[in-house]
Amino acid sequence: MKPTSITGVLGDFHGPDEALAAAARVRSEGWTHFDMLTPFAVHGMEDAMGQRRSWIPWVTGGLALFGILFAQAFQNYVMVYDWPMNFGGKPHASWPAFVPITFELMVLCAAIGSAITAIVAGKKDTVPQPPPLLVKTGATVDRFVLWISSTDPKWQADAAQRFVQSLGADDVRLVEVEGANHA
Amino acid sequence: MTRHDVSPYATVMDDSQLSGRPIVVPGAGPYGGDLEIPEPLVTGAKKWADVDRDICMHAEQFPTKRWWLAFSVALCFLGLLVFSLITLFYAGMGIAGVNQPVGWGSFIINFVFWIGIGHAGTLISAVLYLFRQQWRTGINRAAEAMTLFAVCCAGIFPVIHLGRPWFAYWLVPYPNARGPLWINFNSPLAWDIFAISTYGLVSLTFWYLGLLPDLATLRDRATHPWRQKLFNAMSFGWNGSQRAWRHYESAYMVLAALATPLVFSVHTIVSFDFATSVIPGWHTTIFPPYFVIGAIFSGFAMVITLMTFMRGYFGMKNYITLNHMENMAKILMLTGMLVGFAYATEFFMAWYSGSAYEGFVFKNRAFGPYGWAYAIMFTCNAIIPQVFWFKSMRRHTLVLFIVSILVNVGMWFERYVIVVSSLHRDYLPSSWGMYALSRWDYAILLGSFGLFFTLFLLFVRMLPVVAISEVKSVMDPTVARGVPAKAAPSPMPAALTGGIPATALQET
Incomplete structure (x- = not known):
């Protein structure tokens, strides 16, 4: 069996409002390498995640x-x-x-x-993402999925997992892929 | 109290429950007034996951018998096009109806006709996007595809009109071994090359950009690994990341802002082909707006035709509702009146200019040997759309369908009138003549419809015909979410629900 490494943690939300609130919390707790995978562009998500306007x-x-x-x-x-x-x-x-x-x-x-x-x-202008062919996030269907990458300076697998659970996310799971950590 | 707290959308199941008017919730508005909320854009209490299934289904299952039937008919007409074109290239332009003095015949008419049809798609996706018309989400994908296929059809005609289509590449200014001999940039025909090819490419880009998230949806639903890989490559590995959405949304807005003037420029430049000449009836300043509005008019008619099929045969009634059809009928009536206004203005200017030739051409248009074509044009374009003053007509699918076909016929005859009636009698009575389409002209016209419908039928089998991610964004999250919200909103007194069952309102 090939070695695997943890590349991040995923947690599901079921509506845009929860996703916005969660993104704002993640940002205010000091995480930087995180993302929100959504089925459509959620209004206000840029602000919630602390992004500037696109260039x-x-x-x-x-x-x-x-x-x-x-x-x-x-x-x-x-x-x-x-x-x-x-x-x-x-x-x-x-x-x-x-x-x-x-x-x-x-x-x-x-x-x-x-x-x-x-x-x-x-x-390119992003954080490392879960590979879409290997990880079915459900973000193209009806899930608003929080992703925290293991490249985040604050990263600790257990702590990140507990934190995402504390946000009220469902189905919180660590993503493991074969091979060395991409970071 | 927000819109979402009182959402009665879960109870609207089909067209019969839509009125085209806002839903009024008495007393639920600010300061105790009535709350008016627009009717849902998606009926049937659909969830986001249902949207994927309903729309992707057609691209994922074996085609139905009805599709095969339609496809074989379209293929027959495409075969007719190929056969006629081979005959035309082999025998030469002599088999077409053009001759002196009518040197521009059905090929130019068809070119302007198809380019006009191609205007609605980008208008719906770009102009209605900038105006925040959310109902566009149900129809924009198919309308944009229609635009692309109409541009494909239009592109054939100037090339075959050249007479020697194997030299068509001479129209492109590239460093060549003939001098280099460049094209004449002062010529509207050279402007046309740039306008049409820019329009085709930008429409393709806009359409494909809109497709990206939906291709990712197809990938995530696919079971076969090759299909997954194909759609993953086509969607550039889209995963719905907000960091990608941020740039995507910005680019989409920018493209809409660029495509809006582009739509208006393309038919403006097509009209320059006529307006920069010295032929009476063509040499007028009204041509650019007149052509643009006619293009939007005919494009919307074709969209209504296609949407009627999509509602009927593809079960899209929950996504393309009667409200969508009514909105399109309103645009059709407005543009129809603008077209009618342009016809009247042309006559007024012909008289007011005091030019004898101009005056003669317009009298000849309406009452000369081609008066029948003028009568068809005027009836179909300016008079028949007036039925849409009545709401019952705007919401009657059969009436909509018939009017849309008649408008398409009328708009083809508009181009016939413009091209033929101006050319057949100009300054010198000794050089007057008549024009009739030859059987090959008819074959190529019918064949171009074969090409259009073949491409469209392939599209509806292979790609999502409704913009899935955009439709999801205009659905009410309280109805559409997959898992109920944890904190339910406070129960509402029955008095506030306006006769809608309170249980339905609390379905969150």
């Missing part, structure tokens, strides 16, 4: 600016510098004609870039 809009803004500059630069390069042609005596750098493509490229860069960034950020 995704800044990425969007930057990418939108990139889209605008790229589209303008590219169209002017083609129409003015690389292959200037005379269409009905209009100026080569006819910026109003470049507006539609500039707008579309702005939206394209910003939208797709933001979506990819959000997916990557959900994986």
